Amino acid sequence: MSPSTPAPLRIAIAGCTGRMGHMLIEAVMAADDCVLAGALDRAGSPAIGQDASAFLGKASGVAITADLRTGLQGADCLIDFTRPEGTLAHLAVCRELGVQLVIGTTGFSDAQKAEIAAAAEDVAIMMAPNMSVGVNVVLRLLDMAARALNEGYDIEIIEAHHRFKVDAPSGTALKMGEVVANALGRDLKECAVYGREGVTGERDPSTIGFATIRGGDVVGDHTVLFAGIGERIEISHKSSSRATYAQGSLRAVRFLAGKARGLYGMNDVLGLG
Template sequence: MNHRIAIAGCSGRMGRLLIETVLGAEDCELAGALDQPTSPAVGQDAGAFLGRNSGVAIASDLRTGLRDANYLIDFTRPEGTLAHLRLCRELGVKAVVGTTGFSDAQKAEIAEIARDVAIVMAPNMSVGVNVVLKLLDVAARALSQGYDIEIIEAHHRHKVDAPSGTALKMGEVVAEALGRDLKQCAVYGREGVTGERDPSTIGFATVRGGDIIGDHTVLFAGIGERIEVTHKSSSRATYAQGSLRAVRFLAGQAKGLFGMEHVLGMA
C-alpha cells in the first residue's frame, strides 16, 4: 500500500527532511508540497534541493497541494496548521501534526475537526521521547513525596515558542501522575528574591542558542540523591521517521484524535 503524503512548510528544515524521508520510503509517495505564497520555492519541484525530480511542484494553494494526497504532515505554525486541518476535514485527508504552541481554544478546534477525520497530534514525533513520557509517568508516581521536579529544555536559536511543546507535555504527564493541574503548579521563570521553593510546583527552565536540535531533562531532586530522565536529539531524522509511523497508524483509523502513545501501542 502506498501512502500518498503532502508536506506542509516544505521549504523549511523539517519540511525538507520530511520530503527526503517520504521519497526514501518504499510504502510512501510524495503527493503534495505546500509553502507560503511569498516563498521563492513555489512552482519548483519539491525534490530540487536533493537534485531529484519528484514530479511534485511546490504549491501555495491548499487545495492544489492536497488534491492528490491521503495524508498531510504538518510541522508549521498554529494558525497555518488550523487552516490546513479545516480543509483536510472537508477533503477527507488524514493528518499528522507536529506543530506546537497551540492555545487551549485551538486544541479544542482540532479535537472538533478530529470528529470527522483521523489526526495524530504530538508535540514530539520522536519514538524515544514518547518512551521517555511513559518512563516519566512511572517515575513521578514512585517519587511523589520528597522530590522537587524541574524540567530543563534547550533548543536552537530559531525556535519561537517557549517552553517547548515537548517540555510542556512532560510537565503534563508528571502533573497528571501526581494528581496536579499543571496550569496551577507550573513555574516558568525565577528572578530576584523568590523565597523558598514551593514543593508542590513543577519548574521550567528554557535555553535557546546555536543549532541545538532538542534536549530535555526532567530532574527529580530529593535529599541525598537526584534522578534525571534525559532525552537528547542529535538529528531531526527521528521526527521524520516517527511521522511516517504515525501515517501508517492512521491508515487503519477513520476518525479520531490520537497521540504517539497510540501509534506506539503504549496507550
C-alpha cells in the same frame, strides 16, 4: 505493482522548504511504502513552482504550491510541522477534503486544541508535541518515576532548542510537565513555574519548574530532574537529528491508514497504551 501489493501512502508536506520540511520530504522519498503527493509553502515563497525534492538533487514531479487544494489533491495524509495559525488553516481544508493529518506543530492554545478535537470527529488526526519514538518512551518512564518519587523530590524540567524556535517552553517540555503533574494528581496550570528572578523565597515543593535555553543549532534536549535530599534522578532525551521526528511521523501516517476519524497520540501509534 502486483495485485497483492498495497498502494503507497500518498503524503503531502506543509512547510516543505523549512528544515523539518526537507527532512520529511527526504524520509518520504526514501520510504518504499510512501510517495510524495503534495508540497505546501507560504504564499510569496521564492520556491513556489519548483520541484519539492530539488534540494536532494532528484525530481519528485511534485511542484511546491501555496494553494491548499492543489497541494492536497490526491493526498491521503498531510504532515504539518508549521505554526498554529497555519496548521488550523490546513486543518479546515483537510477536514473538507477528507485528508488525514499528522500534526507536529506546537504552541496551540486550549481553544485551538478544541478546534482540532472537533475536526477529528470527521477526519483521522494524530497530534503529538514530539514525534520521536525515544521521547514518547521517556514520557512513559516519567509517569512511572513521578508515581514512585511522589514525596520529597523537587521537579524541574530543562529544555534547550536552536535559536530559531519561536515558542517556549517547548511543546515537549510542556507535555513532560503534564505527564508528571497528572501522575502526581496535580494540575500543571496551577503548579507550573516558568521563570525565576529576584528574591523568590523558598521553593514551593508542590511546583514544577521550567527552564528554557535557546541558542545555536540545538535540535532538542530535554531533562526532567527529580531532586531529593542526598540524590538526584535525571531522565533525559537528546536529539542529534530531525530524522527521528520524520521517521516517527511516517509511523503515524501508517497508523492512521484506513482510519476514518478520531484524535490519536503517539502512545496509540507506538502501542504504549
